[in-house]
Amino acid sequence: MTFDLFDDLPPSGxxxxxxxxxxxxxxxxxxxxxxDAEVLVADVQAVIATAPWRHxxxxxxxxxxxxxxxxxxxxxxxxxxxxxxDPIDPLSANPWPEMPASFRQLATTAAAQAGFAGFEPDACxxxxxxxxxxxxxxxxxxxxxxxxPIVSVSLGxxxxxxxxxxxxxxxxxxxxxxxxxxxxxxxxxxxAFHGVAPLADGDHPLLGQLRINLTFRKAL
Ligand code: SIN
Ligand code: FE2
Numbered sequence: 001m002t003f004d005l006f007d008d009l010p011p012s013g014x015x016x017x018x019x020x021x022x023x024x025x026x027x028x029x030x031x032x033x034x035x036d037a038e039v040l041v042a043d044v045q046a047v048i049a050t051a052p053w054r055h056x057x058x059x060x061x062x063x064x065x066x067x068x069x070x071x072x073x074x075x076x077x078x079x080x081x082x083x084x085x086d087p088i089d090p091l092s093a094n095p096w097p098e099m100p101a102s103f104r105q106l107a108t109t110a111a112a113q114a115g116f117a118g119f120e121p122d123a124c125x126x127x128x129x130x131x132x133x134x135x136x137x138x139x140x141x142x143x144x145x146x147x148x149p150i151v152s153v154s155l156g157x158x159x160x161x162x163x164x165x166x167x168x169x170x171x172x173x174x175x176x177x178x179x180x181x182x183x184x185x186x187x188x189x190x191x192a193f194h195g196v197a198p199l200a201d202g203d204h205p206l207l208g209q210l211r212i213n214l215t216f217r218k219a220l
Contacts, residue, residue, distance in 0.1 A: 017113055022163055022173065025149075025187030027114045033106055033153045034180030037206060040155060043100035044126060044212060047071045050097045051089050053128055059083070066135050066196075067128040072099040074219050076125045076142065083142050085123060085219040099124055106182075107151045107216035114184035116149045121216035129159065129211040135196040137168060140217065148218035149186025155179055155214070156207030157199060164193035179204065 020028040033040065053067040056078040070076060074085040075096040089096050103124055111119030123143075127135070140150050154161075154177040161183065164172035170193065177183065185192055199211055 019113065022175065022183070022185070023165075023189045023192065025189035026163065026183070026185035026192065028175060028177070029110055029113055029182040029184065031178075031180045032110055032113065032182050033155065036102055036106055037155055037180055039102045040106070040153070040214070041206060041212070043102050044214075046100070047097045047126065050094075051075075051092065054091060065133045069126050070124060071097045071103070071126070072121065072123040074123050076123060076217075076219075085142060103214060103216070106153065107214075110153070110182045111149055111151050111184055111186075111216075114149065114151075114186075116184065116186050119148055119151065119216075119218070121148075121151065121218055123217045123219040125215045125217070127213040127215070129157070129196065129199045129213070131157075131199050131201040131209060133196075134198040137162060137164060137172065137193045137195040139191050139193055140215075141191060143217050143219045145218050145220075146190045147186075149184050149190065151216040152183045152185075153214040153216075154181045154183075155212045156204045157202045157209065157211040159199055159211050159213075160197035162193075162195040162197060164195075166191060166193070168193055179206070 017032045018030040051069045055063045057063050059082045074087050077086045107121045158178045161175045161177045162172035164170045
């Protein structure tokens with residue numbers, strides 16, 4: 001019998017994932033997206049064929065270093081007018097691509113594993129990080145319903161996720177997120193400040209020099 005160190009997850013994913021508490025209402029689910037990663041990446045490619053990557057501009061006029069796109073009934077948009085959810089992709093003037101079934105299923109399952117049963121996302125923001133790219137501390141507060149959690153899926157290169165408190169000045173925890181890890185925050189942590197430290201160089205077998213993050217929200 002051979003013993004494979006990397007053979008620790010069944011093909012269907014962990015039936016009971018390792019749930020790592022971050023804060024009240026916030027957990028990391030290690031590796032839960034790993035079995036679906038190739039399908040998720042193929043579905044990202046399909047989304048960007050219709051709604052390509054773009055660098056949005058903040059209301060203050062700065063271009064974001066993270067490249068973004070969306071799928072779902074509405075997409076998160078930033079421009080000179082502010083932040084909002086919009087059913088129309090401003091680049092194409094068409095609706096955003098539908099949320100792939102693989103995305104929806106993963107988001108709902110992960111939310112339930114984190115204690116948020118019945119999560120039905122209507123928006124998925126897709127973020128692309130290259131080495132050096134960072135995302136500064138912010139709250140996700142453009143959604144109408146803070147009763148639903150945020151579900152965040154990491155693919156490709158590892159990152160250091162910054163998970164702070166309710167005030168911008170609260171010192172954030174530094175959490176290493178690897179390919180397939182999922183973070184869920186809701187309830188008392190729903191408006192926690194969070195961000196991503198500058199991405200380190202690396203080469204990932206599936207995504208090369210990139211990290212892709214999917215964040216699922218109930219926006220409407
Ligand atoms: C986000 O806050 O929208 C993205 C977080 C991440 O990339 O891990
Ligand atoms: Fe966020």
